[in-house]
Structure formats: C-alpha cells, structure tokens
Amino acid sequence: MPYDTDIFDTLRYRLMTNGFDHGQKVRAEHLRQEFGCSASTIREVLFRLSTLGLVEFQEQRGFRVPERSREVIHELTHLRVLLEAEGTAMSIRRGGVAWEARLTAAHHQLSHLEMRLNTAADRSPFVDLWFGAEAQFHETLISACGSQTLIDAHFQVYCRFRQQLMVEDRNFDFISNNIKHHQQILDAAMAGDEALTRKKIHDHLARHLLSEAVEEAYPSGSTALTRQEVC
Amino acid sequence: MPYDTDIFDTLRYRLMTNGFDHGQKVRAEHLRQEFGCSASTIREVLFRLSTLGLVEFQEQRGFRVPERSREVIHELTHLRVLLEAEGTAMSIRRGGVAWEARLTAAHHQLSHLEMRLNTAADRSPFVDLWFGAEAQFHETLISACGSQTLIDAHFQVYCRFRQQLMVEDRNFDFISNNIKHHQQILDAAMAGDEALTRKKIHDHLARHLLSEAVEEAYPSGSTALTRQEVC
DNA sequence: TTTAGATGGAATTTCGAGATTTCGTGGTTT
DNA sequence: AAACCACGAAATCTCGAAATTCCATCTAAA
DSSP: OSSSSHHHHHHHHHTTTSSTTTTOOOOHHHHHHHTTTTHHHHHHHHHHHHTTTTSSTTTEEEEEEOOOOOHHHHHHHHHHHHHHHHHHHHHHHHHHHHHHHHHHHHHHHHHHHHHHEEEEEEEEHHHHHHHHHHHHHEEEEHTTSHHHHHHHHHHHHHHHHHHTTTOOOOOTTTTTHHHHHHHHHHHHHHHHHHHHHHHHHHHHHHHGGGHHHHHHOSSOOOOOOSSSOOO | OSSHHHHHHHHHHEEEEEESSSBOOHHHHHHHHHHHHHHHHHHHHHHHHHHHTTSSTTTTEEEOOOOHHHHHHHHHHHHHHHHHHHHHHHHHHHHHHHHHHHHHHHHHHHHHHHHHHHHHOOOOOHHHHOEEEEEEHHHHTTTTTTTHHHHHHHHHHHHHHHHHHHHHHHHHHHHHHHHHHHHHHHHHHTOOOOHHHHHHHHHHGGSSHHHHHHHHSSOOOOOOSSSSOOO
C-alpha cells in the first residue's frame, strides 16, 4: 500500500465512468471524509487528475468536473481521430509481426465481448469488461508508433473522450455497428493499407463529430449527429 | 492576488529557458527557501507545472526536469507539425478577415525582430522578445481553429518543444532561414492554400526531425539532422 | 573483490490547524 | 423590483512539523 495511488485510481475510475455529474464542483471535504485522509492529500490527487483533464482547476475556486457539451465532444473526437490515425499509420510501418499479433489478440478479445453484449439479455456484467477491451484495442493500434509522446497525448484525449461519452446510451444500440467498424479497422491495418485504415478510424468515430466539420474533412460520407452514443 | 501564481510563472519561465539542467532533480527544499514559502506550496506548483510536461513527477521520488534527447525532440516536432498544420488549416477555413489581420500583425512583429536579430552585433536584448514573438506567431496561426482542445494540446507540446530546444544554438545561425519560412507560411495562409500551408509548416520544423521519419512523411525533401537548433 | 545488509541523513509525503478567500443569505437603499 | 452592501458559513490556500521513504555510505560476510 504505497501511497495515495489508491485514491487516485478510485477517483479516476469514478470520473471516467461519470460517478460525478458534469460541471459539478468536486467537494474536497466530502472526499476527505470518504477516504479518511487530510485535505492536502485530496488536493494533491486532484492536481494529478487535472493532468489528464478529468477535473479542471481554477484559482481560488477549487476543482470541478468538466462540463459536458456537444462542442467538446466534437473537438475531442477530432483530436482523437487525428492522433489515432497517425499513430496507427506509424504502427503499420514499423510494428511488424509482433504488433500484428498483439492487435489480433486485442481485437479477438474485444470482438468476443461485443458478441456477448449484442446478444445478452442482461448486459451489465459485460459493460466494464467491454470498456476495458475497447480501450485496449485502440491503445494497441497506436502502441507500435514509436512515439511515447503521441501515446501519452492520445491517452489524455481518450480519458476526456470517455468521460464525456460514458454517460450516454447505456443501451449499446451502436454495438452492432461497432463490431463492423472494429473489424474493418483490423482488416485495413493487417492489409498494411494506411489510407484505408485512417479512413476507417475516422468513420468509426464520425458519429460524434458535428456534421459541418465532417463535411470539410471527408466531404463524401457525412453523418449528422442525432444522438450521442458511447464510443 | 493569487499567491503561488508568481512562483508558477517564474518557474515556468525558468524551465522553458533552461534555467535547470535537463534530467536534474528539482530540489523542492531549495525552491522553498528561494521563494520563502512552505514545501506544500512548492509541491503544488510543481504538480501544476507537470500538467504542461515541464517537470515529470515520480512517486516517492519527487520531480525532475525531463531528459533532453534527440528522440524526444523528434516526437515533439512530429506532434507539433501535426497539430499546428491541422489547426492552421482550420483557421484558414473559418478565421476570416479578423484572423488574417491578427496573423499579419503577429508576423510583422516577428519579422521586425528577426531582422534586428539578424543584423545586430549584440543579440542578447532581442532574444527574449524574439521568443515571445515567435510563440505569438505560431499561436496566432491556430488561434481561429475553433477548438480550444487543440489549442491546449498544442500549447503543451510547444512548451516541451521549447524546453528541449532552448538550450541549443544561441548563435541564431538559423535566423535567416527562419525569416523565409515564416514569410512562406504567412503567404500560403493568406492565399488560403491549405495544402501548401501544411507543407510550409512542416518544412519550417523539418530540421528537428530525424531523417528516416521525414522520408516516410515527405519522401521528397528530407533534411538530415546534423545539429539541433532553436525553433 | 564482490555482494548483502545496516545505518544515518536527506528528501518525500501526509497531517491538522490557522489564515485567507469565496459564496450564499438577508437586509438596506434607490 | 433591482442593485448594492454586510455578514456568516464554507471552501480554499498556506504553513510547519511529524511520519515515511529513498539514497548514499559504510560494514561484514562470502
């Protein structure tokens, strides 16, 4: 039991799974009582969480959970596509067989869970597993890019993206589309087709982009945003 | 007036201008004495600085200044080109006359300083001004992109980029090339040519990329990295 | 000589309290 | 009714010290 890492991880999970309301102030005093530590420790943990963008620090006003908005989701998606497409293209160039093996494994695990999610009557036992597997798959995509800087930047964006979207669409209506998307990304990457992989990554997330901007980047296949969905 | 903001700004400036050695541990106790405050205050400031990547936090091992390396410079440059090219292209699309005016102003100021730097016998009085103007120009390039998320991400990368390169080449041998580069970026942006602007931004920074990777992205004009230079 | 363990000083992390600031409530004035 | 001010409660920020951990050095055993 080294240190306040427990608190950090607990709060990070809670923030990413929307255990706090968007825009709400973080009540340091309540957390202090809950974890049985001093205010300074909580304060420090919150500073560390602000590094990931999961809480926002304001001078003399403490910390608060970022507001949820369509615009922020759009911006995070845009950045995520930019980084993930670039990182995956680099992985294709320099990943080799080892990366392909890891990617296949990650996809297999994700695919399995998505099948279960798609058919199960009660989805709740799979939800957390699916979130983990989905994160693992996208992380693996860029894992062989060779740039820890890019991986870190992507992780920051991914955390905030997840925080923004986790609250929505617990019905997993999108899941059958996602199965196709992930398969197409895998196939394109395995074929070594960088351009196609970039496009499939974009299409996978295009749902969360506001339509106008989609037009600009990919004039052909724009999809209007009628409802926010997870991933 | 917020108290530790002074310390934050002072240390940020010192970190970005290499007032500390790369890879060195940050001596919190020394800083505490220098600023006449408690260890907690210094600790908090360092956490806030780690948000920008200017110091790295390690559990139970305090903070240290990131190591300087050719690989990290390459990665930061790669990310900077990616974000800056994208942000500038978006600014071109949606910036309008107001953005063009601001960009022209920023370039004019920068250009003026670069002329002085290029001819002055003693460059020292212009150095700080030039760093500010250079940052201002590149910040203005992406300022109309409409995505605060992208602007924040770029700022993080820019801080670390500057921290890595500030120590090098105080002779400003690169300055005459830089004058051309900045002019070309301005011209391409004013002409509304997104592709050309992207290329000019890349060329401007290509010097800091390791040659192999430059080949991959821009097979035509690769420039080997023989010596690190600022900006 | 090398390795393992012990030791003491220095750095870190945590704590609880006091100082400062913000925020909400209620009352007064225009 | 709207704007302004006063005041108390609650939150934030800073501090100094205590508790914990790291790190370099020394000693002993193989």
